[in-house]
Amino acid sequence: MTLRPEEWAALTLSLQVSLVAVLLSLPLAIWVAWLLARKEFVGKSMLSALVHLPLVLPPVVTGYLLLVAFGRSGPAGRFLEDTFGLVLAFRWTGAALAAAIMGFPLMVRAIRLAIEAIDPKLEEAASTLGAGRMAGFRLVTLPLIVPGILAGTVLGFAKAMGEFGATITFVANIPGQTQTLPSAIYAFLQVPGGESSAMRLVVLSIIVAIGAVLISEWLARRVAERIGRG
Amino acid sequence: MSLEVHLTHSQKGFQLEASFASRDGITAVFGPSGSGKTTIVNAIAGLIHADQGRITLNGKTLFDRAAGIDLPPRDRRIGYVFQDGRLFPHMDVAGNIRFGARFAPAAHDRAREAEVVELLGLKGLMTRRPGGLSGGEKQRVALARALLSQPDLLLMDEPLAALDGPRKDEILPYLEALRHEAQVPIVYVSHSVAEVARLADHLVILQAGQVVRDGPAEEVLGDPGVLPFVGVREAGAILTVTVAEHHDDGLSRLSTGAGDLVLPGVTAPVGTSLRIRVLAQDLLIALEPPRGLSSRNILPVTIESLHRGEGPGVAVQLRLGSHRLLARITARAADELNLRPGLACHAILKAITVPRSSIGQVSGP
Numbered sequence: 001m002t003l004r005p006e007e008w009a010a011l012t013l014s015l016q017v018s019l020v021a022v023l024l025s026l027p028l029a030i031w032v033a034w035l036l037a038r039k040e041f042v043g044k045s046m047l048s049a050l051v052h053l054p055l056v057l058p059p060v061v062t063g064y065l066l067l068v069a070f071g072r073s074g075p076a077g078r079f080l081e082d083t084f085g086l087v088l089a090f091r092w093t094g095a096a097l098a099a100a101i102m103g104f105p106l107m108v109r110a111i112r113l114a115i116e117a118i119d120p121k122l123e124e125a126a127s128t129l130g131a132g133r134m135a136g137f138r139l140v141t142l143p144l145i146v147p148g149i150l151a152g153t154v155l156g157f158a159k160a161m162g163e164f165g166a167t168i169t170f171v172a173n174i175p176g177q178t179q180t181l182p183s184a185i186y187a188f189l190q191v192p193g194g195e196s197s198a199m200r201l202v203v204l205s206i207i208v209a210i211g212a213v214l215i216s217e218w219l220a221r222r223v224a225e226r227i228g229r230g
Numbered sequence: 231m232s233l234e235v236h237l238t239h240s241q242k243g244f245q246l247e248a249s250f251a252s253r254d255g256i257t258a259v260f261g262p263s264g265s266g267k268t269t270i271v272n273a274i275a276g277l278i279h280a281d282q283g284r285i286t287l288n289g290k291t292l293f294d295r296a297a298g299i300d301l302p303p304r305d306r307r308i309g310y311v312f313q314d315g316r317l318f319p320h321m322d323v324a325g326n327i328r329f330g331a332r333f334a335p336a337a338h339d340r341a342r343e344a345e346v347v348e349l350l351g352l353k354g355l356m357t358r359r360p361g362g363l364s365g366g367e368k369q370r371v372a373l374a375r376a377l378l379s380q381p382d383l384l385l386m387d388e389p390l391a392a393l394d395g396p397r398k399d400e401i402l403p404y405l406e407a408l409r410h411e412a413q414v415p416i417v418y419v420s421h422s423v424a425e426v427a428r429l430a431d432h433l434v435i436l437q438a439g440q441v442v443r444d445g446p447a448e449e450v451l452g453d454p455g456v457l458p459f460v461g462v463r464e465a466g467a468i469l470t471v472t473v474a475e476h477h478d479d480g481l482s483r484l485s486t487g488a489g490d491l492v493l494p495g496v497t498a499p500v501g502t503s504l505r506i507r508v509l510a511q512d513l514l515i516a517l518e519p520p521r522g523l524s525s526r527n528i529l530p531v532t533i534e535s536l537h538r539g540e541g542p543g544v545a546v547q548l549r550l551g552s553h554r555l556l557a558r559i560t561a562r563a564a565d566e567l568n569l570r571p572g573l574a575c576h577a578i579l580k581a582i583t584v585p586r587s588s589i590g591q592v593s594g595p
Contacts, residue, residue: 125316127303128275129379130333139329143320 007197009176010184011204017092017180018160021100022107022153029104029152033111034137038120054166055105063169066098070170094171095178099163103156110155114148115141146223154216161208181205231415233257233383237273237283246270246280246439256409256416258426258447260460261436267419270436271385274417275310276303287383304333309376309414311386315368317360323371324356330378346374349411350404366397370404377414384416390425398425405429423464427451427507435459452554454537454545457510462543466509467556473502481526488551489529491579513557514578515546517567527579531555533571536564544569548577 003011035041036048054062070077071089080086088094118141126136164182171178173187185201188194236249246266250257259267272278274285276292279300285293287308292301309330317326331343347353350370360368369389376384389405390398402425409416409429420426426433430447437459443450450456452467471484473496482496484504491506498504520528531548538544544564548555555577569575 119316121312121314121316122318124277124303125310125312126318126329128277128306128308128310129330129375130304130307131329132304135333140318140320 003200004197006175006179007184007201007204010179010181010201011208013092013095013176013179014161014181015208017095017099018157020096021103021160022156024096025100025104025107025156026149026153029107029156030111030142030149033108033115033152036108037112037115051108052105054102059102059163059165060169062101063098063166066094066101066166066170070094070097088171090171090174090178092171092178095167095180098166098170099160100156102163102166103159106155106159107152110152111145111148114145114151117148118144147220150216150219150223154212157212158209161205161212231288231383232286233274233288233415233417234284234286235270235274237270237280237285239269239273239278239280239283241269244439248436248439248441250434250441250444252415252417252432252434254415255431256418256429257432257434258418258420258430259434259436260420260423260426260430262421265436266439267421267436268387271310271387271417271419274383275308275385276301276306277310307335307380307382309379309381309384311369311372311376311384311389313388313391315360315365315372315392317363317368317371317375319360321360322356323352323358323360323363326360326371327352327356327374327378330375331380334378334380336380343378346377349407350374364397365393366400369393369401373404373408377408381414384414385419386416387419388421389418390420390422402428423451423460423466424507427466427468428505448554451507452547452556454535454547454556457537457539457545457558462558463511464509465545465556465558466507466512467554468505468507469550469553469555470503470505473498473500473504475500486529486550486553488553491529492526508555508579510545510556510558512579513548513555515548515557515559515563515567515569516576516578517573519576520578523578525578525580529555529577529579531575531577533569533573533575535571536569548575550577 032047032051036044067089068074070080072078072081072087077089080088086093088097122140123136126140131139162182164186167178167180168183173179173183179187181201181204185198188198188201231254233252237246239246244266246269248266248270259270261267269278273280273293280293280295282295283293284291291297291299292306293299318329321329327343327347350373352370352374355363355367355371360371363371390401393401406429418429426447433443433445433447433450434441435443435450435456442459443453443456448468457465469486471486471491473482474485474490475483477483481492481494484491484493484496496504529550531550534547534549534554536544536546538561542560542562543558544561546557546559546564546569548557557577
């Protein structure tokens with residue numbers, strides 16, 4: 001199976017967008033998951049609702065809101081362009097932002113469940129041994145939730161690879177720039193004779209999805225062995 | 231070392247009001263479940279925040295509600311051995327132990343680590359995971375971990391409660407060795423009179439959130455007034471005796487300083503100090519030196535005081551040289567024998583009534 005250049009571009013762009021989206025949002029996802037799992041504070045249910053909003057909102061709505069906020073004339077978009085020279089609208093960076101936001105609730109959810117499964121008394125024990133809160137989290141809880149983090153990362157990655165509605169609304173469908181796998185499949189299906197290209201991309205999508213699951217299961221097994229729960 | 235605790239705390243309809251001070255050695259906090267023992271040690275460790283009160287350790291204020299001082303656990307330098315061990319499951323035994331050393335104020339001391347590993351018999355376990363350890367092994371690892379954090383004070387919350395009888399007997403000698411080493415003072419929480427009698431230098435008895443007795447363990451356990459708190463079956467004085475002689479027939483002569491005891495099953499070498507527990511219900515009182523009796527353990531004693539309870543029993547405190555013994559007899563017997571303070575009489579103790587687990591080692595020869 002040989003790929004035509006625009007098919008190849010869609011694949012690499014999708015991988016790039018998804019990896020960047022997942023890796024950049026992961027630290028924030030861990031922090032939010034920890035807040036939701038371990039802390040009591042005013043506005044906790046608001047934060048939870050906000051995090052989960054992209055899951056229940058129509059993706060087109062999320063994409064439109066992103067366009068309003070992060071478009072070149074939107075407040076956040078103008079700020080980013082003026083301060084960092086970073087443009088999101090109709091760029092691959094915008095696709096990464098859309099993918100990150102859509103995958104975020106899935107990551108937070110998986111990591112939060114993992115944190116809740118760890119006995120907080122372990123961190124208490126660490127504190128009596130002189131470990132501060134950060135050290136206790138880094139040395140005790142974090143290693144124990146690695147399987148949950150992996151699961152969340154794979155879910156987020158899969159969501160990012162498949163994200164369509166918010167992406168196409170926010171950054172459109174520009175071949176080589178913002179055309180991810182789903183957008184490309186959609187585009188090929190709109191033109192006569194595009195079915196074979198679409199089919200090739202469908203097969204690629206399946207391969208990437210299965211590969212991601214296999215890799216994560218293998219990693220999870222290794223981690224389980226390492227932390228002595230295998 | 232000096233630990234001073236004054237606490238007032240209420241939670242879930244339970245009111246704790248406790249004040250006590252403790253010194254070097256092992257201070258046991260004894261009381262039934264729900265009497266507030268764990269609340270006290272958690273407050274000392276900084277894991278809970280009492281409503282009112284003050285906790286100082288060696289002059290350093292750890293907690294003072296009025297002054298707004300409440301040091302976080304990591305700054306208190308107090309080791310804690312939890313009832314459930316709480317080992318880190320993703321680290322092997324060596325990793326767990328060194329976690330304790332990691333945040334210690336002085337640099338990690340390999341010699342001290344080797345010493346603690348030796349003391350607690352952990353050498354063969356260093357590469358094992360907590361998941362594969364027995365309950366007793368887990369508690370020994372937890373103890374080593376706490377010790378290597380170089381604490382100023384060690385808290386132990388019912389460290390043996392989750393273990394069965396043989397496992398308890400496996401750990402107690404390590405605790406005795408630790409007391410003997412005397413590097414760090416210990417606050418030991420327990421609801422077992424046997425453990426307390428074996429380990430405690432100083433004893434605080436807690437009842438429904440209140441301190442009802444506080445003093446040297448020998449004195450408190452020899453006080454007839456503690457019967458209601460420790461229970462009539464468990465009440466009994468502790469005696470510190472010296473191994474004087476081993477006989478060929480398997481019995482050993484132990485000197486109390488005011489008369490000898492003959493007991494089986496003593497393996498400690500001659501000259502060793504032993505702590506034995508004499509249950510109040512295992513003592514008989516005779517006015518005359520008894521003859522034709524099978525017991526070899528008859529000690530000359532003087533009656534110090536008698537305490538009548540609500541039931542038919544009387545607790546009699548006896549003086550044996552510098553020691554105190556406690557006997558529990560019926561009120562009718564006390565009346566018929568006309569027992570009264572100052573009366574010289576004889577305490578009879580069947581050798582077999584000193585169970586093996588009541589024999590604790592105090593120090594080497």
